[in-house]
Amino acid sequence: MGDKKVVSIVRADLPADAGAIAAMVKDAVALIGGVDRFVRKGQTVVIKPNLFAPYPPPISVDRRVIGALVSLCKDAGAGRVVVAEGVSVGTLMKRVNLDAAEDGNVLVRGTRTKDMMRLLGVQRAVEEAGGEICGIEDTETRIVPVPGGKVLYKVDYPMVIQDADVFINLPALKTHTMTMVTLGIKNLQGILTEADRYYGHRDDIDQHLVDILKVRKPDLTLVDGLIAMEGMGAGEGGTPLPMGLILAGADTVAVDSVCSRVMGIDNPLVVNTTRIAAYDGLGTADPGQIEVKGESVAAVRKEFQLPITYTQPIDTLVTGAYPNVDVYIGGACASCWQMAAAVLMNISKIKEGASLIVGRDPKVPPGKDWDLKNTFFLGDCALGCGGELQEVRNRIALEGHDTFLYGCLPYQQAALKLERILIERGIIREQDLIEKARASRERFFEYYKTFDPTWEPEF
Ligand code: SF4
Numbered sequence: 001m002g003d004k005k006v007v008s009i010v011r012a013d014l015p016a017d018a019g020a021i022a023a024m025v026k027d028a029v030a031l032i033g034g035v036d037r038f039v040r041k042g043q044t045v046v047i048k049p050n051l052f053a054p055y056p057p058p059i060s061v062d063r064r065v066i067g068a069l070v071s072l073c074k075d076a077g078a079g080r081v082v083v084a085e086g087v088s089v090g091t092l093m094k095r096v097n098l099d100a101a102e103d104g105n106v107l108v109r110g111t112r113t114k115d116m117m118r119l120l121g122v123q124r125a126v127e128e129a130g131g132e133i134c135g136i137e138d139t140e141t142r143i144v145p146v147p148g149g150k151v152l153y154k155v156d157y158p159m160v161i162q163d164a165d166v167f168i169n170l171p172a173l174k175t176h177t178m179t180m181v182t183l184g185i186k187n188l189q190g191i192l193t194e195a196d197r198y199y200g201h202r203d204d205i206d207q208h209l210v211d212i213l214k215v216r217k218p219d220l221t222l223v224d225g226l227i228a229m230e231g232m233g234a235g236e237g238g239t240p241l242p243m244g245l246i247l248a249g250a251d252t253v254a255v256d257s258v259c260s261r262v263m264g265i266d267n268p269l270v271v272n273t274t275r276i277a278a279y280d281g282l283g284t285a286d287p288g289q290i291e292v293k294g295e296s297v298a299a300v301r302k303e304f305q306l307p308i309t310y311t312q313p314i315d316t317l318v319t320g321a322y323p324n325v326d327v328y329i330g331g332a333c334a335s336c337w338q339m340a341a342a343v344l345m346n347i348s349k350i351k352e353g354a355s356l357i358v359g360r361d362p363k364v365p366p367g368k369d370w371d372l373k374n375t376f377f378l379g380d381c382a383l384g385c386g387g388e389l390q391e392v393r394n395r396i397a398l399e400g401h402d403t404f405l406y407g408c409l410p411y412q413q414a415a416l417k418l419e420r421i422l423i424e425r426g427i428i429r430e431q432d433l434i435e436k437a438r439a440s441r442e443r444f445f446e447y448y449k450t451f452d453p454t455w456e457p458e459f
Contacts, residue, residue, distance in 0.1 A: 003289075004291040005251040005283070005289060005291070006032050006033075006249060006250075006290075007247060007248070007249035007254050007291070007293070008027075008247065008248045008292075008293045009245060009247050009300060010245065010246045010295065011245050012244050013244060014226065014227070014242050015450070015451045018067070018454075021062065021226070022064070022067075022071065022072075025072060025222065025246055026068070028222060028247065028248040029220070029222070031293040031294050032220075032293070035073065035076045038166055038168070038219050038220045038250075039073050039077065039166050040076070040077065041077030041078075042077065043079060044165050044166070045081045045164060045165065045166040046081075046082045046083075046160055046164040047073075047082070047084070047168045047170055048083075048161070048167070049065075049066050049083060050170065050171045050172045050174075051085045051087055051116055051120065051122065052087065052091065052235060053235050054091065054097075055235075055441065055444040055445070056452075056455060057224070057227045057240075057451070058172060058173075058227040058229040058240045059172075059236070059444060060120055060122075061170055062224050062226055063122045063124075063125040063126075063455075066083060067128065067129045068129075069168065069170065069222060070125075070126055070130060070131035071130070073131075073168075074131070080132070081132070082132050082134050082160055082164070083117075083126045083131055084134040084191070085113050085117070085136060085190055086193075086194075086197065087113045087190070088190070089197050089412055090235065090412060091110070092111070092112070092194060092197075093109065093110055093198075093412045094109055094110070094412045094415065095111060096109060096433055096436075096437035097109060097110055098437055099115075099119070105431070105434060106430075107430040107434060109416075112137060113137060114133065117133050117135070119458055119459065121455060121457070121458055136158055136191055136192075137193070139160050141157055141158050141159060141193060142156070142157060142159050143155070143157070144162065146212075146214050146215055147215075149211040150207050150210075155211075155215060156192070156193045157192075157215055157216075158191055161216060162215075167216055167217075168219065168220045169184050169187055169218035169220070170187070170222055171183050171184050171186070171223055171224070172228070172234075173223055173224065173228040173229070173243065173245065173259055173263070174229035175234070175304060176233050176307065177232055177307040178205060178338065179209070179273060180270075180271055180306060181256075182234045183223065183255070183256040183260070184218070184253075184256050184259075185252060185256055185273040186209055186273060189209060198411060198412070199409070201335070201409060202408075203334035203338075203409075206272035210276045210277045210282065213282050214280070214282065218252055219250065220248065220250055221250075221251075222246065222247070222248040223247040225243045225244075225247055225262070226242070227240050227451060228240070228241045228243045228245075230304040230305040230306075231307065232308065236440045239305065241304065243302065247259060252283055253282055253283025253285050256268070256273065256277075256285075257274055257278075257284070257285040257286075257287065257290060258297060260274060261297045262297055262302070263301075263302070264302060264303035264304050265304075265306075309341075314334070314341060318340045318341050321344060322347075324352075325344060325347050325353065325355070325356055326353075326354075326355045327340065327355075328355065328358070328362040328364050330358075330359045330360075330363055331359040331361035332358045332362075332379070335408075336409065337358075339410050340358050343356070343376070343410075343414065343415060346415075347418070349427050349428065350374055350427060352371070352374065354374035355370065355374065355376070356378060357375065357377045357378065357385075357389060357392075358377075358378045358379060358381075360381040360382075360385070362382065364388060364389060370392055372396045372399050372401055372403075373399070374403070375392060375403060377393060378405045379408060379409070380406060380407060380410070402421070405417055405418055419433070445457065
């Protein structure tokens, strides 16, 4: 028993007020040795919460959990407590920013971390607890080596985390369409620069995330599982699932392992980040080597609905999925299959029909009569194909169309370009995007207020 990693689980009925949540945070840390095990007088502590998008829990960590953790560190004598985060790539680049345009009816995209911290009340909670906030995109970085890195050998790393005495990881308990779950290891993505965060979404994302963990392992990982998320997380597509949990541990891999089991994933090794991190020697994933204190996994476990990207073959979302879109995909990696599934939802809005070409070597019928205006190439592989497809591209360009969705991976920039094309053609209206964002915001704001009536967004 002595060598086992310890992970604590504390549960409370919801809704819980700020005092009850602070007690949960304190109890969860007490069960793994108390805050004095991690924080000493005068030290600088950095807390990295998961603030994914401009919505309150379950999309972002509860500001009251963040505030409670800051207070706990200050009470332990911390000299400085910094709450540092970099919001998701989708939030930085693509999500509609409803507050940026003066009349609220002009399409503006992208929200920076500090603005989001203010909106969600995180800034106020942190400052009232004696801490300070930091947006990763506004902070200084230094290039550091990644010891034992397999896909990431050096990385532009925020000095605020590198120089801190104590590093606390504060993820939420959510499913994720690209990584099955987003927990302690996935949460580290947010400390990278915008460019590294962007290209970190390739099909080697799991090893990439594990390599980030090699630069600096968090001293403490505390998980906000008050309102969790299942289904098509980790953003607006996910479904809230109240759990009333706080979990904590010093070993991030062990924490992720326990969290997965709490989410109904009985073999934690099916989560790629957990398995790879254990393989790379960064922590313990084996349930037999982990002691759970407080509540047992069995007592709090719920069967989370996993994202359909993990419950059904990706092919079912791409080939033969839309009756009006012919998909020619071949020699494509997992990233382009996923991106194809994402862009097809919009391409299928072209009523007269369309074609999508993806991969290094898609086969196409010789001499096909292409509708050039509605033939889209997704990803740099497809854009580099020779032979008949090169000729098709040349004809598309000659006719003055631009249906080329660049990138490897063709991520947010490709999705944005497609939206621009469809807006220009009148197939999508800017107003519809704004209204959709407004509806999502209202849904998540109202939902969270049923758990915390004291919360008001700070516009
Ligand atoms: S462009 Fe090619 S290598 Fe890049 S994500 Fe697509 S299929 Fe993979």
